[in-house]
Amino acid sequence: MRRAKIMVVDDEHLIRWSLEQNLKKQGYEVCTAGTGEDAIRLAREEQPELVLLDYHLPGINGLEVLQRLKEIDEELLVIMVTAQGGLETAVNTMRHGAYDYINKPFNLDEMSLVVRKALDTSELRREVVQLRSEHKKQGPPKIIGNSKHMKNVLEMMAKVAKSDASTVLVQGESGTGKELVAKYIHYESSRAEKPFVAINCAAVPATLLESELFGHEKGAFTDAKTSKKGLFELADGGTVFLDEIGDMELGMQAKLLRFLEDRTFRRIGGTKMIPVDVRIVSATNKDLLKAIEDKTFRNDLYYRLQVIPIFLPALRERKEDILMLANHFIETFSREFGKSTKGISSMAEKLLVEYNWPGNIRELKNVIERAIILGNEDTLLMENLPLEIIAKASQVTVPLTTFKLPAEGIDIEEVERELIKQSLEMTDWNQSKAAKKLNLGIDAFRYRMKKFGFLK
Ligand SMILES: Nc1ncnc2c1ncn2[C@@H]1O[C@H](COP(=O)(O)OP(=O)(O)OP(=O)(O)O)[C@@H](O)[C@H]1O
Ligand SMILES: [Mg+2]
Structure with missing residues (x-):
């Protein structure tokens, strides 16, 4: 795995030093800054993934540094280090985008745990959720193919993009272009200016998937420190691509079905019904009919999803x-x-x-x-x-x-003669079979037989 880079910001030299030693020992890359100004400069140069940020700094204070860091990189994980009893401060920084906080004095084990948890969560998010708000100017991706199969697919996609048919199911083996088709449909449709949001249902644990899709209210569960919009809300007006839908867990399938039926949902822990307008394109390389037989996929969900089915043929x-x-x-x-x-x-x-x-x-x-x-x-x-x-x-x-060319070289005629001879021996001197083995026409083969004295 990639080594995460962590920036430690504290005005006390000793704290910087001991954190640096400790984090390096755990395999992280570490850079340090003693003031907020340095931290901001370093964040641009080093692009750390996580920052341990002391709240009390000389010059600009922790809260302001936090805001500036978030302007540089919205995804940056910032863990605030606050004085004992400064709960209000801590909560305030979290409102401004800090990921977590830890009280001073802390012990190093506690610190390591908080760091690891933050990195794990962000890694997971990055792997599974790709929020793309690219704009129409990029245009739909180019889809190459002239075979009858692909012509059908292209025609189908063009129709789907123009219509408002809301759900599309793309099926095909791995690597056949399912995601490409989803993007094409999005960028060719009137939704192109709105977000295209992709999530891989197989890579996210069921509990997390629910909150990724529907969002949650503050306090809905232990980790829900703030309320968060889900992908359906974020993609309003656009397209949600549910990749590997065949791996979605049954409980989640039921929730998705309910959403598809009336296009409204509640955030986890929320009471308000939220309506959204999204096109759902889902994809799978599984045989869903078989999954239905095996009772791992809901029949009713299958029919909801595949209002428009698109099959991508294997390249062979x-x-x-x-x-x-x-x-x-x-x-x-x-x-x-x-x-x-x-x-x-x-x-x-x-x-x-x-x-x-x-x-x-x-x-x-x-x-x-x-x-x-x-x-x-x-x-x-x-x-x-x-x-x-x-x-x-x-x-x-x-x-x-x-066949390796010997270092001292070889006469190519000799090689040719040997190949002619071997092919004849291998086929009991059946000339047309021997010629085939060398990918030669019969005339070319007989010419060579003559040349090397196998034929008078
Ligand atoms: N018809 C095509 N023309 C040009 N490029 C294509 C075409 N089909 C697929 N590709 C390219 O091949 C790669 C694989 O396509 P894609 O990721 O869409 O496949 P997939 O079906 O989603 O695969 P998986 O099931 O493994 O997720 C991508 O880089 C994509 O751009
Ligand atoms: Mg894919």
Whole structure:
């Protein structure tokens, strides 16, 4: 895991020093500041994730520092260090965005615990919730594909985007472009100026998911120190993307169903019914019908969600799209890495088309990125493809890649002669079978047989 960076702000040298030692021992990166002014400057330079901020500082005080830090980075976790009995101060700072507080004098164990808890929670939030308030100017993402399958999908998406049909269910294997479809629908629709909010239902524990989606009122549960809007409220007018919906726990499914029925909800601990206008796009790589049979997914929720169903075919079922996608990614990554790669060698093309792409488009994208980084030629070559692609393709190509040129060099005619000989032996001298093994036409093969004296 990434090492989190922590900034310690205290005017007492000894406290700074002991906190620094202690936090470093636990594997954090640490920087320190003795005044509020220094802290603000350092926050810009070092971009810490968490700040331990003393309230009583010479110069500008803790509360003001807190506000300035939050202006620099709204997500920054600030833990206030306050004097004993300063509960009112502490509460006030939390109102201004401090994550938590701790009283002075504190012991180091207590401090470590508060720090770890804060970092864990924020890590989780960052992983699962991606709030995107990008604006229309970015436009819908480009969706590549010319196969019949993809044409159908594109046509469907265009219709959905224009209509006000509110719920869409996207199904497809991992890496087939489900999230891309969700974004496309959002940015092509009249909702484009409003937020697109994504949450991964599989990565969030059920209890947390409920408060992420619906929000909560202050005091609704132990950790609810302030009231918070949920994603449905934040996305009002826009689109909520519920990823991995097939992993949603049954209790939560019931709550979601209730929300979908009348589009209003209560925050956890709240009494007011809040109406919102959101389009729900959900996605899964699970077979939901089977999940229904297994009683892990609610039948009624399934029908609510899939008012418009979109199925994304696996890449191996639309091989026509492979080279188009590959060329698209070559263009993207060549630009990104400043390379001049344009086309694909015919051997590499063949391998890309033959491979069955269990990781679908994401895998193809990664493979091309790697090849562009490794390659130095104007065309993308077979040797820059990963071994599993070379090995899983037709066997003819395997010896070529495992064959190593000896350091002292070799006469290429000799290699050719040896291959002709082996292919003949392997096929009991059946010329057309032997020719096939070398991917040669029968005439070309017989020409070589003659050349090397196997045929008079
Ligand atoms: N038709 C397409 N044209 C261009 N890029 C695509 C296309 N489909 C997918 N991609 C790209 O492939 C990657 C994987 O797509 P995406 O994240 O949407 O897949 P997913 O179905 O949500 O996968 P998972 O189930 O693993 O979450 C992304 O980088 C996306 O931009
Ligand atoms: Mg996805």
